[in-house]
Amino acid sequence: MSITVRVPAKVNVQLAVGAPRPDGYHDLANVFLAVGLYDTVTATPAEGLRLTVTGPDAAQVPLDGSNLAARAALALAERAGRTADVHLHIAKDIPVAGGMAGGSADAAAALVACDALWGLDTPHEVLLSICADLGSDVPFSLVGEAALGTGRGERLQPLEVGGTFHWVFAAADCGLSTPAVYREYDRLCEGREVPAPTASPELLAALREGDPHALAAAVGNDLQAAALSLHPALAATLAAGTGAGALAALVSGSGPTTAFLAEDAPAAARIAEALTASGTCRSARVAASPAPGATVVGQDPDRDTVAARGADQR
Ligand SMILES: C[C@@](CO)(OP(=O)(O)O)[C@H](O)COP(=O)(O)OP(=O)(O)OC[C@H]1O[C@@H](n2ccc(N)nc2=O)[C@H](O)[C@@H]1O
Numbered sequence: 001m002s003i004t005v006r007v008p009a010k011v012n013v014q015l016a017v018g019a020p021r022p023d024g025y026h027d028l029a030n031v032f033l034a035v036g037l038y039d040t041v042t043a044t045p046a047e048g049l050r051l052t053v054t055g056p057d058a059a060q061v062p063l064d065g066s067n068l069a070a071r072a073a074l075a076l077a078e079r080a081g082r083t084a085d086v087h088l089h090i091a092k093d094i095p096v097a098g099g100m101a102g103g104s105a106d107a108a109a110a111l112v113a114c115d116a117l118w119g120l121d122t123p124h125e126v127l128l129s130i131c132a133d134l135g136s137d138v139p140f141s142l143v144g145e146a147a148l149g150t151g152r153g154e155r156l157q158p159l160e161v162g163g164t165f166h167w168v169f170a171a172a173d174c175g176l177s178t179p180a181v182y183r184e185y186d187r188l189c190e191g192r193e194v195p196a197p198t199a200s201p202e203l204l205a206a207l208r209e210g211d212p213h214a215l216a217a218a219v220g221n222d223l224q225a226a227a228l229s230l231h232p233a234l235a236a237t238l239a240a241g242t243g244a245g246a247l248a249a250l251v252s253g254s255g256p257t258t259a260f261l262a263e264d265a266p267a268a269a270r271i272a273e274a275l276t277a278s279g280t281c282r283s284a285r286v287a288a289s290p291a292p293g294a295t296v297v298g299q300d301p302d303r304d305t306v307a308a309r310g311a312d313q314r
């Protein structure tokens with residue numbers, strides 16, 4: 001028996017960041033939008049916990065106990081009073097350490113896959129709370145679509161989206177550490193009063209109406225200046241996308257992936273081509289949003305070992 005779960009990446013169309021809290025986190029108004037770039041996680045019974053990864057960025061994914069998918073399986077097993085005897089295979093397509101919540105996505109997918117494999121039928125609210133313990137972005141990976149995240153981003157309120165948005169994502173040739181970007185944000189804010197973060201009414205209306213021009217006028221990322229300060233070359237990528245006709249160009253979350261909003265699918269294809277030709281990024285890909293959260297896409301009753309191993313499997 002094996003269970004395969006597909007899970008999307010995210011872009012933050014608004015990321016308003018407050019002052020640091022006593023616990024080291026920041027309060028946010030985090031408007032998440034799930035995008036159609038996916039990892040899949042396959043869970044198969046095994047002796048003990050085993051982890052394999054394939055995909056272009058597989059070498060950057062930790063295979064030890066720090067892997068968020070492994071941590072998710074262990075957390076669920078502990079709650080169920082059982083051992084995490086499972087092989088998790090991650091087919092990774094979301095850029096690693098790119099500000100697209102790939103690790104969070106794998107954690108949410110592993111939870112859903114193990115829950116189904118072990119026949120636990122864990123209530124949704126309990127899954128959400130395990131997700132929040134694993135990381136601030138993990139609850140959103142579970143639910144997908146669009147949501148406003150408050151608190152440290154883990155308290156979600158679903159948002160209505162009235163159409164399809166077309167994006168281009170440019171991967172950078174390095175990663176950025178999320179805590180380092182928040183630290184740089186604090187440094188850049190030193191000596192300034194940081195207002196409490198609030199969601200922009202114009203942005204929420206643009207999402208509701210499915211209007212890319214209105215969304216482009218309202219997007220904002222308070223971490224962008226910090227990401228650019230740590231990785232100044234991103235400015236050239238943003239300029240290349242704007243020059244190619246993007247309606248908006250922004251850093252995705254803590255970066256360094258950059259996100260470009262396009263008028264429609266053909267415009268997105270043109271912008272991706274221009275970005276690739278510009279030499280300012282490692283690769284550029286199109287994706288549409290919103291996208292569903294972690295979803296079971298395959299159940300194979302006969303499979304007891306994971307087949308389908310790419311040449312780059314670790
Ligand atoms: C910035 C965002 C935007 O969605 O994601 P990425 O763009 O990195 O994917 C998130 O806030 C990242 O969420 P996530 O990656 O789950 O962070 P966590 O594991 O909870 O926290 C990692 C570290 O980031 C910082 N952190 C995270 C969330 C938050 N609201 N305030 C923070 O200061 C803290 O230094 C924390 O120790």
Ligand SMILES: Nc1ncnc2c1ncn2[C@@H]1O[C@H](COP(=O)(O)OP(=O)(O)O)[C@@H](O)[C@H]1O
Pocket residue numbers: 060061062066067068069090095096097098099100101102103104106107175176178254255
């Ligand atoms: N399953 C996983 N996939 C990717 N990265 C992971 C995973 N588990 C843990 N990590 C760690 O999390 C860090 C952040 O990766 P990721 O979630 O892809 O980026 P971001 O937080 O920028 O969205 C990586 O550098 C890696 O060390």
